[in-house]
Amino acid sequence: MSIRGVELGLRGLGKAIANRTILHDINLEIKPGEFIAIIGKSGCGKTTLLRLIAGLTEPTIGQVALDNSPLAGLNPAARVMFQDARLLPWKRVWENVALGLPNLNPEHALQALHQVGLADRAYDWPLGLSGGERQRLALARAIANMPSLLLLDEPFGALDALTRIEMQQLVEQLWRAQGFTAILVTHDVEEAIALADRVLLIQNQHIALNLPIHLPRSRQRGSAEFAAIKEQLLGAIFGAGYPLTSRVVGA
Numbered sequence: 001m002s003i004r005g006v007e008l009g010l011r012g013l014g015k016a017i018a019n020r021t022i023l024h025d026i027n028l029e030i031k032p033g034e035f036i037a038i039i040g041k042s043g044c045g046k047t048t049l050l051r052l053i054a055g056l057t058e059p060t061i062g063q064v065a066l067d068n069s070p071l072a073g074l075n076p077a078a079r080v081m082f083q084d085a086r087l088l089p090w091k092r093v094w095e096n097v098a099l100g101l102p103n104l105n106p107e108h109a110l111q112a113l114h115q116v117g118l119a120d121r122a123y124d125w126p127l128g129l130s131g132g133e134r135q136r137l138a139l140a141r142a143i144a145n146m147p148s149l150l151l152l153d154e155p156f157g158a159l160d161a162l163t164r165i166e167m168q169q170l171v172e173q174l175w176r177a178q179g180f181t182a183i184l185v186t187h188d189v190e191e192a193i194a195l196a197d198r199v200l201l202i203q204n205q206h207i208a209l210n211l212p213i214h215l216p217r218s219r220q221r222g223s224a225e226f227a228a229i230k231e232q233l234l235g236a237i238f239g240a241g242y243p244l245t246s247r248v249v250g251a
């Protein structure tokens with residue numbers, strides 16, 4: 001694999017919205033080709049952090065550096081994938097890939113569809129696709145131009161558990177093949193551990209935990225090591241309120 005991913009620096013980054021501090025003093029260096037997962041309770045600022053990295057919103061203070069140059073405006077390296085696929089229903093599947101990318105060769109659209117296992121649906125309408133297939137299409141659109149940064153905002157949140165695991169494996173496979181830097185926002189602690197080199201926990205407006213995952217890439221969800229990391233992360237999120245199960249049992 002050739003590493004083509006961007007290097008990112010978040011330097012003293014802060015964001016206030018309507019006079020309320022959402023994020024404060026965020027400092028982080030992300031290596032080229034690294035896979036980062038961001039977790040934290042609802043409303044803690046995960047999407048806001050992703051939007052700052054995408055250049056969709058400006059920091060109130062501090063800087064996002066892209067390969068050591070300050071980012072101004074939209075991040076040219078980034079493609080974003082959201083929880084909803086945001087498809088154009090009046091365009092065929094392959095056109096949905098090609099349209100988002102004005103300079104894209106239609107052959108590349110077909111190739112991207114092939115990479116996500118949707119080549120045989122290229123000439124169908126998106127309305128006929130299942131939820132999982134719609135997200136495959138969104139993923140094809142995101143990777144078709146070989147981005148050097150892929151930002152994933154809870155992309156599998158609406159999928160059933162089995163499809164979700166299939167999609168996670170697909171993202172990992174594409175990440176290995178293309179070498180982009182990946183940042184995944186998720187509510188699913190297992191998803192974060194399964195995919196990431198490092199898991200960040202956002203709490204109290206900043207990065208409360210920055211945990212490298214030293215597991216082999218063939219991660220076994222049932223393994224004791226995996227379970228121990230999950231416990232550590234859930235403990236950090238819920239503090240004294242965890243473990244929830246024993247609380248419920250003892251109630």
Ligand SMILES: Nc1ncnc2c1ncn2[C@@H]1O[C@H](COP(=O)(O)OP(=O)(O)OP(=O)(O)O)[C@@H](O)[C@H]1O
Pocket residue numbers: 017018022040041042043044045046047048049
């Ligand atoms: N445009 C906006 N106007 C006002 N408040 C906003 C705006 N965007 C975000 N916020 C607030 O900022 C906080 C962080 O929002 P953000 O969407 O980043 O959280 P999140 O961690 O991604 O949440 P979730 O996990 O529920 O998606 C929330 O309290 C939200 O209400």
